[in-house]
Amino acid sequence: MIKLLNAGFTRLRKNKLFWLLTIFSIGLALFMIYTQYSDMKKYGEVIEVYQLMLNYSTIIGIVIAIFTSLFLGVEYSDGAIRNKISIGHKRTNIYLSNLIITIITSLFSYILFMIVIAIVGIPLFGTITIPISTLLKLIWCIFVTIIAYCSIFTFIAMMISNKTITAIVSIILVFGLMMCALTSLNILSAQEYIQAGAFVDGEMQFKKEKNPRYPSEEERKVHQTLLDINPAGQVFQLAGRSAPNLKVLPLYSLGIIVVFTGAGLVLFKKKELK
Amino acid sequence: MEIILETNNLEKKYKDFRALNHANIHIEKGAIYGLIGKNGAGKTTLIRIICGLQEPTSGTYTIYGVDNSSSNIESVRKRMGAIIETPSIYGEMTARDNLIEQYKLVGMPSLEGIDDLLKLVGLENTGNKKAKNFSLGMKQRLGIAIALANNPDFLILDEPINGLDPQGIIEIRELILKLNKESRITILISSHYLDELSKIATHYGFLDNGSIIKEISSEELMKKMEHKLTLKVSNQKDFVKYFEENKISYEVIDNKTIDVYGKYNLSKFINELSKKNLIADDIHEQEESLENYYMNLIGGGKND
Numbered sequence: 001m002i003k004l005l006n007a008g009f010t011r012l013r014k015n016k017l018f019w020l021l022t023i024f025s026i027g028l029a030l031f032m033i034y035t036q037y038s039d040m041k042k043y044g045e046v047i048e049v050y051q052l053m054l055n056y057s058t059i060i061g062i063v064i065a066i067f068t069s070l071f072l073g074v075e076y077s078d079g080a081i082r083n084k085i086s087i088g089h090k091r092t093n094i095y096l097s098n099l100i101i102t103i104i105t106s107l108f109s110y111i112l113f114m115i116v117i118a119i120v121g122i123p124l125f126g127t128i129t130i131p132i133s134t135l136l137k138l139i140w141c142i143f144v145t146i147i148a149y150c151s152i153f154t155f156i157a158m159m160i161s162n163k164t165i166t167a168i169v170s171i172i173l174v175f176g177l178m179m180c181a182l183t184s185l186n187i188l189s190a191q192e193y194i195q196a197g198a199f200v201d202g203e204m205q206f207k208k209e210k211n212p213r214y215p216s217e218e219e220r221k222v223h224q225t226l227l228d229i230n231p232a233g234q235v236f237q238l239a240g241r242s243a244p245n246l247k248v249l250p251l252y253s254l255g256i257i258v259v260f261t262g263a264g265l266v267l268f269k270k271k272e273l274k
Numbered sequence: 275m276e277i278i279l280e281t282n283n284l285e286k287k288y289k290d291f292r293a294l295n296h297a298n299i300h301i302e303k304g305a306i307y308g309l310i311g312k313n314g315a316g317k318t319t320l321i322r323i324i325c326g327l328q329e330p331t332s333g334t335y336t337i338y339g340v341d342n343s344s345s346n347i348e349s350v351r352k353r354m355g356a357i358i359e360t361p362s363i364y365g366e367m368t369a370r371d372n373l374i375e376q377y378k379l380v381g382m383p384s385l386e387g388i389d390d391l392l393k394l395v396g397l398e399n400t401g402n403k404k405a406k407n408f409s410l411g412m413k414q415r416l417g418i419a420i421a422l423a424n425n426p427d428f429l430i431l432d433e434p435i436n437g438l439d440p441q442g443i444i445e446i447r448e449l450i451l452k453l454n455k456e457s458r459i460t461i462l463i464s465s466h467y468l469d470e471l472s473k474i475a476t477h478y479g480f481l482d483n484g485s486i487i488k489e490i491s492s493e494e495l496m497k498k499m500e501h502k503l504t505l506k507v508s509n510q511k512d513f514v515k516y517f518e519e520n521k522i523s524y525e526v527i528d529n530k531t532i533d534v535y536g537k538y539n540l541s542k543f544i545n546e547l548s549k550k551n552l553i554a555d556d557i558h559e560q561e562e563s564l565e566n567y568y569m570n571l572i573g574g575g576k577n578d
Contacts, residue, residue, distance in 0.1 A: 007378035011364065014371055079362030086325035086358065087380055087424060088351035273327040274359075 004089060004097035012101060017070055021063065025109045028056065029116035037124055047125040049117060050135050056113045057142045057235040061149050061177065064106045065170040068153035071105075072098055073163025082273060095268045099154045099261060106146050114139075138238055141249050145234045148253035148260075149174075152231070155264040161274070174232070181233035184223040190214050228252050276303040277339075278428050278460045279324065284333035286319050286484075293319040295484035296333065301462055301477070306454050308475030309464040310568060316484040317464040318359060321432045324462075325356050337428070352380070355426035357434060361417020365406030369397045369416050372405055373423060380424035387423075395419040395449065411442030418449060429453065431463045435470055443470060450474055472564045482572040497525075499567060503534045503543070506556035516550055530555075 012018050032055065036047045075081045075098065084094050122128075128135060153170050160166045196209040215223065224244065227233035229252045237243035279301040286294040294316045301307045311317050322328045324335060326347070335342050340350045363372050373388045392398040395415040400408070405416060414434055421429060431450070435443045451474055453459045465471050471478070478495060480488045490498075504527075507513050513532055517524040523535040540559060547554065 003379055003381040007375050010378050011367075011375055014367060016366065074364065074366075078364050079358075079360055080364065082325075082327060082358055083356075083362030083376075083420070084379065085327055086351060086354065086356040086430075088348040088354070089379070090348055270329075272329075274322070 001093045001097055004084065004093055005100060008097055008101040012071075012105065015071065017067060018105060021067055021105065021109050022112065024063070025056075025112045026116050029113045030120065032056075033117065033121050033124065040125070047121075048129055049121040049125050050128045050130055051239075052117045052121055052125075053114045053135070054138060054142070054239045054241075056110060057145070058239050060106070060110060060142075060146055060235065061174045061232055062171070063109065064102070064146065064149045065153050065174040066167070067105065067109075068102050068150065068157050069167040069170040070163065072102070072154065072157035073166045075157075076161045077163045085273065091269045091271075092265055095154075095158055095265055096261075098158065099150060099264075102150045102154050103147050106150055107143060110142070110146060137246060138241070141238050141243075141246060141253075142235060144250040144253040145231050145238070148231045148234075148256040151257045151260040151264075155260040158264055158268050159271070177230050177232040181227060181230050181236050184227045184230075184233060185236060187213075187215055187223050188220060188227070229256075231256065277301065277336075278303050278305075279335065279337055279462065281320070281324075281335040282333055284320065284323065284335060285331045286316075286323060286328065287331045292484055294323070294330070294333075297481065297484060297486050299479045299486050300489060301460060303460055304454070304458055305477045306450065306461045306463060306475050307477045307479060308471035309462060309479050309481060310466065310468060310471060311464075311481035312466055312572070315481045317481055318432055319484075320481070321356070321358055321430055321462070321464060325354070325358055325430065326351060327358070352424060353426055354428045354430065355421030355424060356430040356432075357414070357417045357421055358430070358432045361413050361420065363405045363413060363416050363420060365404060367405055368402055369400045369405060369408075369412075369419070372416060373419060376420045376423040382423065391419045391422060394422070394452075396445065409442070411438050411445060414438065414442070414446060415449065418446075422453070427459055429459050429461045431461065433465055434463060435465065435467060443467075447474055468564045468568060480568060480571050488571055495564070495567065497535060499564060501535070501537045502560060503538060503540070504558040504560060505532045505534060505554045506530055506558075507532060507552075507554050509552070512550075513547075513552055513554075516547070516552055 032052055036052060039045045040047050081094060085091065152173070156170050156173070157166050160169060190213050191211055192214045193208045194211045195206045197204055197206050199205070227237060228243075228245075228248055231253065234243075234249045234253065238249070243249060277300055279299065281297055281299050283296040283298060284294050285292070285296055297316065297320060299307075299309070299320075309317050309320070319328070323330050324337070330342070337347065337350045338353065340346050364375065367375065369392060370388060373391060374385060377385055377388065389398065392400075395418055397412060397416055397419065400412070405413065408416065418431070418434070434446055434450075438446065447470065450461060450463065454461055463471065463475070476492050478488075478490050478492065479486050505513065507530060510526070510529060510532065514524070514526065516522075517532075517534065525533045525535070527533055540557065544554075544557065
């Protein structure tokens with residue numbers, strides 16, 4: 001395993017995609033700071049640095065999907081997995097080392113983003129205004145979600161031997177997860193009562209009415225659970241600080257990690273390689 | 275003689291298609307074992323199974339005496355190097371970086387041997403050129419260098435000269451001979467280029483429809499391919515006595531047939547025999563090539 005990780009990180013250091021990811025993380029942080037600073041100057045908005053730190057989480061799934069599918073896809077297209085097996089590495093170790101490299105790279109990207117936000121953002125926007133323990137809890141939850149994302153996309157990359165198909169499936173999946181999360185969020189954010197307007201004797205009159213689209217208690221539970229299970233739903237709630245129960249999110253992520261990694265290990269062990 | 279690889283009734287089925295059908299091969303230490311078979315005969319399937327990429331449907335194999343069901347099978351694979359179909363190289367990396375990567379993968383304590391390996395395969399001057407821009411021959415040689423990174427004593431090369439130009443074929447051939455002679459590496463090489471294999475192989479395995487139909491050493495094969503006279507005789511003992519006295523290379527095929535190896539002037543040969551009152555009922559002169567031998571094995575015999 002150590003040999004596989006050593007070789008994996010050596011490849012990572014020389015990999016163009018990794019350096020692009022690094023530049024992207026720094027560039028995105030600087031871009032966010034620039035746009036928020038402009039808004040602050042123009043409209044006098046109050047910008048919270050901690051909020052900027054959390055914002056990257058909403059798109060981290062896309063970044064992981066692209067990185068994992070392309071980085072691990074090469075393992076098949078260039079015959080690296082074939083080589084690793086034929087020189088006696090266990091399939092379990094190959095799978096886990098690839099997962100670890102993906103996780104560390106993704107976390108590195110996020111941490112780098114936060115460091116840039118902290119170094120450049122705090123002097124511009126002021127210090128963090130929420131308790132540090134609250135921020136750390138949110139970041140911890142985001143990190144666990146990142147690991148869950150990595151386990152899903154590593155699973156896909158290790159199951160599909162074609163780099164292009166891996167990339168397409170991963171990207172479709174991440175957008176699918178985001179769409180599902182947004183749908184649930186939209187349903188959950190519906191107002192219970194709405195103002196309905198009607199003309200009475202030629203005059204417009206408003207009255208408070210029950211919103212027909214307001215979900216029932218059961219529906220709310222279902223959508224909240226779907227949102228909590230879905231990594232995209234988790235990060236939307238974390239970035240918006242709207243999660244009703246923060247503690248369950250890492251548990252759902254842990255479930256995803258166990259299911260996808262467990263299934264991946266079993267299936268990869270049986271996979272017929274060409 | 276120590277057996278490096280042995281397969282026992284190896285079978286591989288893909289749905290209804292049987293890629294390997296009770297294949298049995300035996301590779302001795304120090305051999306260059308040429309695995310011969312037409313496309314689709316099962317060569318690559320056999321190699322994939324030996325390298326652990328696929329599981330056999332039934333049958334077993336042993337590498338250095340370790341059974342494939344043993345938990346130590348991965349450990350013995352650490353003594354192997356392989357190129358399966360295409361060389362396993364990262365196209366975005368240079369030759370040196372690819373070797374550094376392999377050195378880390380196999381856990382070499384230092385990177386000291388890389389220059390020697392690059393020199394061995396003639397890639398010492400490729401500098402910063404990425405492997406994806408290499409010619410097919412260069413890629414193949416880099417693949418061999420990668421397969422040699424762990425100092426293997428068993429090397430598996432699947433169709434290593436496919437698509438190479440004549441110069442590339444010569445380079446690979448010389449490299450294989452050098453590895454076998456100087457480093458005593460046992461080599462399994464699959465190919466359907468019979469001529470090329472005949473220049474390097476010490477042993478042959480003929481694979482057809484998933485089965486090894488014949489295993490033969492190159493010495494035996496050369497003997498079979500030699501110019502020979504096939505004599506049909508009734509007084510076999512007298513002929514044998516004469517051949518022994520005159521140190522003539524021969525082989526008794528059955529109680530009426532003797533093969534005499536070597537190039538002889540047929541009329542002079544018959545004259546010499548007749549002086550000793552040795553009259554053959556029939557004499558047939560023949561010369562066999564590896565190609566003929568192979569064709570007879572796989573199809574000719576069946577069609578005749």
